[in-house]
Amino acid sequence: MTVSGIALLSGVLGIVLVTKAIHGYIRKTNKLTGLVVKNEQLMLLMAQWMENKRKNKRIESFFEKNGFETIAIYGMSYLGECLYEELKGSESVRVDYAIDKNPVNTTDLRICNPDGDLDEVDAIVVTAVYYFDEIADVLWEKVDCPIVSLEDVIRSI
Secondary structure, eight states: OOHHHHHHHHHHHHHHHHHHHHHHHHHHHHHHHHHHHHHHHHHHHHHHHHHHHHTTOOTHHHHHHTTOOEEEEEOOSHHHHHHHHHHTTOSSOEEEEEEOSSOOOOSSSOEEOTTSOOOOOSEEEEOOGGGHHHHHHHHHTTOSSOEEEHHHHHHHO
């Protein structure tokens, strides 16, 4: 191989390595940006929830207004547990079960895998609000009930 061939090969290899490094940096930056957006969305949602509570706005009013007597909660992380605790003593809304891919059950609520059979309820509330669209697309193929985001519930009361 000639010196110019080696130089050309080295240049191409350099470009490939730099391009891979740039793509890796972009992927990491996009992932971090998504995490920041997700956390900001959750913080604003919790702030609105607390403001509603301060004004004595009951979360049950959303379900009562829409005729939802039985619900399932999708996502039993912090927001899911908060929603369950808020509705636990309700006389007008009953949480029948929860849906979660990676359940860590800290409640007395039955948790179902989203890939399994899901009992009929009046509505499913998705607490993983950042991923609502993807989750709703999967659930709509399995159930015949409204699927609502916790964000919509909180903002509408």
